[in-house]
Amino acid sequence: MKSFAYQKPASAQAAVGMVDPMSAAGQGGAFLAGGTTVLDLMKLHVLTPDSLTDVKTLLPAGIEERDGALYVGAGTTMAAAAEHPAFRDRAPALSDALWKAASPQLRNVATLGGNVLQRTRCPYFRDVASACNKREPGSGCAATEGVNRLLAVLGTSEDCIATYAGDWANALILFDTQVEVTGPEGDRTIAFEDLHTLPGDTPAVETTLGDADLITGYLIDLPDWAWRSVYTKVRDRESYAFAVASAAVALDMEEDTIREARIGLGGVATVPWRARAAEDYLAGKTLTEETGLEAGRIAFADARGWGHNDFKIPLGQQTILRGLMEAAALTREGTQ
Amino acid sequence: MAKTPGGTNREGPRVSRRGLLQGSVASGAAALGNFAGGAAQAQADAQATGSTTPTVSFSINGKTQTATLDARTTLLDYLREDLDLTGTKVGCNHAQCGACTVLIDGARVNSCLTLMATLEGSEVTTIEGISDEGELHPMQQAFIDNDGFQCGYCTPGQIMSAIGCVREGHAGSAPEIREYMSGNLCRCGAYKGIVAAVEQARDQVEEAG
Numbered sequence: 001m002k003s004f005a006y007q008k009p010a011s012a013q014a015a016v017g018m019v020d021p022m023s024a025a026g027q028g029g030a031f032l033a034g035g036t037t038v039l040d041l042m043k044l045h046v047l048t049p050d051s052l053t054d055v056k057t058l059l060p061a062g063i064e065e066r067d068g069a070l071y072v073g074a075g076t077t078m079a080a081a082a083e084h085p086a087f088r089d090r091a092p093a094l095s096d097a098l099w100k101a102a103s104p105q106l107r108n109v110a111t112l113g114g115n116v117l118q119r120t121r122c123p124y125f126r127d128v129a130s131a132c133n134k135r136e137p138g139s140g141c142a143a144t145e146g147v148n149r150l151l152a153v154l155g156t157s158e159d160c161i162a163t164y165a166g167d168w169a170n171a172l173i174l175f176d177t178q179v180e181v182t183g184p185e186g187d188r189t190i191a192f193e194d195l196h197t198l199p200g201d202t203p204a205v206e207t208t209l210g211d212a213d214l215i216t217g218y219l220i221d222l223p224d225w226a227w228r229s230v231y232t233k234v235r236d237r238e239s240y241a242f243a244v245a246s247a248a249v250a251l252d253m254e255e256d257t258i259r260e261a262r263i264g265l266g267g268v269a270t271v272p273w274r275a276r277a278a279e280d281y282l283a284g285k286t287l288t289e290e291t292g293l294e295a296g297r298i299a300f301a302d303a304r305g306w307g308h309n310d311f312k313i314p315l316g317q318q319t320i321l322r323g324l325m326e327a328a329a330l331t332r333e334g335t336q
Numbered sequence: 337m338a339k340t341p342g343g344t345n346r347e348g349p350r351v352s353r354r355g356l357l358q359g360s361v362a363s364g365a366a367a368l369g370n371f372a373g374g375a376a377q378a379q380a381d382a383q384a385t386g387s388t389t390p391t392v393s394f395s396i397n398g399k400t401q402t403a404t405l406d407a408r409t410t411l412l413d414y415l416r417e418d419l420d421l422t423g424t425k426v427g428c429n430h431a432q433c434g435a436c437t438v439l440i441d442g443a444r445v446n447s448c449l450t451l452m453a454t455l456e457g458s459e460v461t462t463i464e465g466i467s468d469e470g471e472l473h474p475m476q477q478a479f480i481d482n483d484g485f486q487c488g489y490c491t492p493g494q495i496m497s498a499i500g501c502v503r504e505g506h507a508g509s510a511p512e513i514r515e516y517m518s519g520n521l522c523r524c525g526a527y528k529g530i531v532a533a534v535e536q537a538r539d540q541v542e543e544a545g
Binding site: 001003004005006007008018032035036039040043051052053054056079102103104105106108109238239240 | 385386387388390406407408410429430431434437443444445446449450451453454456497500501504506514515516517518519520
């Protein structure tokens with residue numbers, strides 16, 4: 001990898017002042033926490049920061065009740081969060097999405113601040129010899145007519161069809177979540193649903209964060225029925241693989257009738273994806289295979305396949321059905 | 337991917353790999369002795385402003401040491417190229433295969449994606465550090481007893497990961513072991529024996545803590 005300077009400031013606020021922002025071309029500085037994305041991409045020369053500012057031990061770690069919501073420090077590791085009773089008991093989808101992601105070794109170091117900012121696994125983004133508008137704006141997209149089996153069918157543009165690779169964000173988006181950010185202008189919060197941006201004609205821009213902004217934590221407002229939530233993940237192998245399609249589902253039910261459904265999708269979209277039209281359809285319905293599949297059809301009504309990934313449209317529909325059925329089958333006693 | 341350079345504490349340019357490194361490590365150790373003389377303040381200054389050659393103190397298999405290294409140096413490279421601890425293996429070098437698994441402060445991690453610069457004050461345990469005065473660790477013995485390998489290349493990483501798996505409390509059943517050992521690939525396909533080995537050693541490793 002390219003040479004860089006390592007620096008470890010005394011506080012998160014000091015880190016913001018030192019980071020020397022990374023430009024779209026991958027120059028400048030970058031934050032380092034778990035490093036599982038940054039170092040991987042530096043070894044590939046996809047990222048070539050001049051400096052790494054180590055914030056791992058500067059970020060709050062842990063999960064606690066705060067103002068009636070659940071506060072999650074950005075320095076909490078995936079492993080610690082996956083095991084935390086607050087997730088497992090009150091919103092299993094938030095735990096499932098973590099232990100079904102990456103490997104135990106990666107989860108021991110990767111933090112939840114970096115997790116939602118994980119970069120795409122699009123093979124053309126990761127290969128510096130390929131055209132990629134996300135990595136090198138204006139160079140074109142090798143994926144639209146390339147090997148695109150694992151790429152997105154929702155939220156795409158002619159300029160980029162890169163899949164959002166993470167899992168946890170697709171579950172987090174079910175709940176009203178405020179992202180706490182510290183930046184050059186001080187502290188502020190961003191609604192989680194507003195954090196990621198569609199590729200459009202500027203795929204190199206992935207979030208509404210500024211270059212020197214640092215996520216320090218999340219405040220999650222969990223409804224008391226969030227215990228009925230799951231993260232259903234379909235993969236090419238049973239464990240340690242990115243989602244081909246996934247569905248985070250939370251259901252508020254009365255007997256067999258759905259009061260409210262929330263559905264997040266992964267593996268199929270360019271950003272963490274909330275399927276609101278499908279949710280609206282399900283409100284007041286009895287959950288059956290028919291209504292579940294119809295919800296799936298609605299969620300993928302605007303989907304566009306790019307050839308190799310056409311199968312993700314029916315697969316995604318079925319994944320929603322499966323997630324709905326798995327969530328409905330949970331019992332209060334059945335959760336841990 | 338180009339291999340990252342090793343420590344700048346080594347005298348002279350690198351000529352080749354392991355054979356010649358035996359001598360280099362010795363000279364590196366001498367340089368370390370000199371460096372440890374008064375580096376604390378320089379280290380603090382350098383880290384506040386950023387350094388391409390940070391200085392870091394850490395312990396590996398119980399031995400405390402200080403080194404000034406190229407910031408790019410990974411723990412995996414340092415173990416193999418500078419300390420000649422070649423039990424930890426290079427597989428994919430991208431945290432996809434688990435061959436490089438070691439314990440840092442008791443937790444299993446991929447050493448290929450761990451920068452030495454981040455290890456200030458950390459305790460690293462490698463496959464070379466788990467046996468007790470020549471007696472195999474129960475997990476090592478269990479891999480032998482259960483044919484938990486064929487070629488053996490992934491085995492050090494499997495064993496370190498298995499110890500972590502048990503300590504994390506995720507070795508309760510064969511399906512749980514399979515899920516929580518999924519970060520370690522075995523191209524020979526010795527997975528049946530690996531699961532059996534973890535089950536065999538589980539109680540002893542739990543007792544040892």
